[in-house]
Amino acid sequence: MKKIFVATACILMFTQSCKEKKEAVITNDKDTIVVKSDSTNIEKKSDKEPNIISNNLGKYPSEIKLFEDTTIGSRIKTLSDKHYDAIVKNFNVESPIVEENEIYKTTGCKKNDCPTYSTTILYDAKNDNLNIIINENSKSTVLKEKGAIPYSSTLKSK
Template sequence: MNKRTQHFFIVILSFSVLISCKKETIKDVPATDSTSVKIDALQSDSTIINPLDTLQNLVDKSVIGTHLLTKSSLAPRLKTLLGKDYDEMVKNWNTETPFTKEGDVLHASGCKQYDCTNYSYDLYIDSKANKINVYKFSASKLDVFTEDNFRIELKDSLLQELNTKKINANIPKAK
């Protein structure tokens, strides 16, 4: 075979390989991804009057992803509880931990990205008593917001974590 025939054969072979490896195009793209499907499901659940119905489902979910601070049935309660500090908490809740559960207490924390020492929040929800507490750490100061003056009793790892945060913020630890 001469060189010209070889080149022609290689071009035809390459062209047929390209045609056979045609890229599949997706014509119907879903409007949501798996994350937003979970969020939408939780949003609809969160409109239930009694938040106890959905609190148990929050474990391992994020506060931001569930829109708990802004669109859940707990949002108005948080706004009432925090007053003028509510908007600051929503704005600065950027870096977060997912919800954990210890006994009847759900916990999540969030802080301002790159500035956790000045804007840090711990959200505690007692699912049995249906009460909320928010601990706000800012500039070596701790403000505790308790719903109906009900102080959620923290034990074990929750108490240990709170005490560690207090030490890091130069605040006396809880007993």
């Protein structure tokens, strides 16, 4: 009898707390589901949240402090490894972030000498993938996080 009373009390307390909060949150590794107690609507928030690149279309990398960002900036540093210091040092003349089919691009190059050193950063929002293309003295190095990102001629020209 005591167990039934305790279980009933727990259910009542949970029900009351849900009424006060107006929602219950259920999470797993990939998604968050918010169930609102005052309606039958279920709101699903995907793990593909906007990040510093996809959230700042048209802005310049220095304006949004791209290399200082704890998510994408850290990923750029990890992916570029031994090239990182040269990329940052020579990312003086930059282009704003542009997009085509959820693929974002920005570029930076050495001031007064872009042909000598330039970097293109590509971010594929659909697959959460990052590529870095380094052009140094007419030699290209492509760094791929999860594979090659399709780089159309239209995106190249932007």
